[in-house]
Amino acid sequence: MTDTHFPKDLATASHFVDGRYVEDTDGAPIKVIYPATGETIATVHEATPAIVEAAIASAARAQADWAALDGTARGRVLRRAAEIIFARNRELSILETYDTGKPLQETLVADATSGAEALEYFGGLAADVTGEAMRFGGDWAYTIRRPLGVCAGIGAWNYPTQIACWKAAPALATGNAMVFKPSETTPLCALKVAEILIEAGAPPGLFNVIQGRGAVGAALTEDPRIAKVSLTGSVPTGRKVYASAAAQMKHVTMELGGKSPFLVFADADLDDAVSGAINANFYSSGQVCSNGTRVFVHGDVHDAFVARLKARTETAVIGDPMDEATHFGPMTTQAQLDIVERHLATARDEGATVVTGGERLERPGFEAGYWITPAILTGVTDEMTVAREEVFGPVLSVLRFEEEAEVVARANATEFGLSAGVFTRDLSRAHRVAAQLEAGTIWINQYNLTPLGMPFGGSKQSGIGRENARLAMDHFTETQTVYVGMGPVEAAF
Ligand code: NAD
Numbered sequence: 383m384t385d386t387h388f389p390k391d392l393a394t395a396s397h398f399v400d401g402r403y404v405e406d407t408d409g410a411p412i413k414v415i416y417p418a419t420g421e422t423i424a425t426v427h428e429a430t431p432a433i434v435e436a437a438i439a440s441a442a443r444a445q446a447d448w449a450a451l452d453g454t455a456r457g458r459v460l461r462r463a464a465e466i467i468f469a470r471n472r473e474l475s476i477l478e479t480y481d482t483g484k485p486l487q488e489t490l491v492a493d494a495t496s497g498a499e500a501l502e503y504f505g506g507l508a509a510d511v512t513g514e515a516m517r518f519g520g521d522w523a524y525t526i527r528r529p530l531g532v533c534a535g536i537g538a539w540n541y542p543t544q545i546a547c548w549k550a551a552p553a554l555a556t557g558n559a560m561v562f563k564p565s566e567t568t569p570l571c572a573l574k575v576a577e578i579l580i581e582a583g584a585p586p587g588l589f590n591v592i593q594g595r596g597a598v599g600a601a602l603t604e605d606p607r608i609a610k611v612s613l614t615g616s617v618p619t620g621r622k623v624y625a626s627a628a629a630q631m632k633h634v635t636m637e638l639g640g641k642s643p644f645l646v647f648a649d650a651d652l653d654d655a656v657s658g659a660i661n662a663n664f665y666s667s668g669q670v671c672s673n674g675t676r677v678f679v680h681g682d683v684h685d686a687f688v689a690r691l692k693a694r695t696e697t698a699v700i701g702d703p704m705d706e707a708t709h710f711g712p713m714t715t716q717a718q719l720d721i722v723e724r725h726l727a728t729a730r731d732e733g734a735t736v737v738t739g740g741e742r743l744e745r746p747g748f749e750a751g752y753w754i755t756p757a758i759l760t761g762v763t764d765e766m767t768v769a770r771e772e773v774f775g776p777v778l779s780v781l782r783f784e785e786e787a788e789v790v791a792r793a794n795a796t797e798f799g800l801s802a803g804v805f806t807r808d809l810s811r812a813h814r815v816a817a818q819l820e821a822g823t824i825w826i827n828q829y830n831l832t833p834l835g836m837p838f839g840g841s842k843q844s845g846i847g848r849e850n851a852r853l854a855m856d857h858f859t860e861t862q863t864v865y866v867g868m869g870p871v872e873a874a875f
Contacts, residue, residue, distance in 0.1 A: 401586025
């Protein structure tokens with residue numbers, strides 16, 4: 383890594399391959415920018431073909447021995463890595479804040495810790511990769527869950543540590559190796575995960591991190607030695623990666639974008655619904671795939687809900703992400719800020735009202751950062767661009783509804799199907815509506831909580847497969863069936 387002037391001690395080279403940091407300055411430079419100030423804090427280099435080759439080859443070497451280990455031994459390494467991450471949480475959270483701009487108040491509790499919990503959770507399950515046995519008269523058969531081999535992980539930029547760990551933990555627990563390519567926007571955090579896994583006792587090559595833009599991701603998905611691709615990213619990228627993987631019949635997990643509905647019925651606890659809507663739209667400056675950005679509010683409570691939501695949103699502490707009192711930081715990139723501003727302008731043109739927010743923040747020291755205040759739009763209708771396209775920023779759209787059947791139909795009228803939220807005190811309605819919503823994850827009277835024991839992922843265009851929970855182990859293994867003949871073999875002639 384060149385030009386690194388801060389944080390000096392937090393990253394030492396562009397890639398982590400075969401158990402050590404490696405550099406190859408022949409790769410195109412990628413500037414790492416601290417979003418709060420716009421400063422370049424480091425420069426990494428894209429992986430050259432030689433780095434990609436080294437990463438895949440060393441992962442393949444490591445994988446066979448790792449898969450042959452007893453599951454308890456694999457699990458011990460993952461759990462040790464989790465302990466190291468927990469112990470180094472503050473340092474890793476500061477790095478996450480430099481990488482993404484997310485406030486330390488969030489990164490201290492939601493990023494390295496969530497990554498560590500994934501390693502802890504799947505470390506605990508590593509000894510429990512079991513098959514089934516079945517009888518057919520005197521004969522019988524049994525199944526074994528076999529690791530796939532070398533898997534590729536490709537990450538988005540909003541949760542760089544969490545995404546690396548959510549992919550690595552189930553892959554490694556089940557006996558695979560992984561080559562991980564972080565987003566080019568946030569390259570630093572995954573390197574630390576690789577370093578910590580080695581410190582915890584993982585063999586060199588088991589988890590390699592290489593940098594690069596889409597072409598490096600494509601080089602991984604196209605390599606015949608890669609057995610599976612797990613992508614977190616946008617729907618258009620998902621289509622490309624899925625098509626590339628399909629050409630060689632590879633396994634995939636696709637964690638893609640969303641435009642999730644958030645339903646507030648007239649009987650909801652309004653303060654809880656407002657809290658849920660804030661979490662569902664403004665956490666991480668709105669850069670969360672599962673955000674409930676279409677907030678459908680029943681006509682009877684619409685005005686009261688909007689008034690409370692506006693008042694509470696205006697109390698958000700916006701500013702220095704390194705100050706633990708700060709609730710709300712900058713967008714992660716200039717490009718994402720531009721997208722948000724374009725969406726706000728289009729929403730205004732199409733007739734929505736901005737009741738608060740959507741303004742650039744001019745703060746001494748932060749003038750060159752990517753700041754925009756959390757925005758609430760009312761008068762949004764289903765046809766408006768802001769109600770149809772993923773914004774991936776702090777833009778909450780309020781839409782009015784009157785009937786349950788009407789709001790369910792409107793909630794489902796999207797190509798996305800990542801998540802949904804239902805706020806009501808009526809138990810029957812909550813479950814009836816949840817059963818009709820076309821989404822991979824639905825929260826009732828809560829939003830965006832993703833404990834490791836719960837499957838998470840999207841339906842429709844939002845993805846294929848699930849992360850977390852026992853289910854993720856299935857996505858990193860394949861079933862091998864062994865038929866055992868116990869009697870004489872009959873043949874026609
Ligand atoms: P993106 O699709 O632009 O990039 C994602 C990753 O794919 C990056 O690492 C990128 O370099 C890589 N990539 C791009 N083209 C590629 C190609 N042809 N082959 C292989 N890899 C390629 O997404 P982003 O802007 O980094 O992230 C934002 C998007 O991610 C949003 O749509 C958001 O909803 C989604 N997301 C989804 C989840 C989830 O769990 N469902 C979580 C976070 C973000």
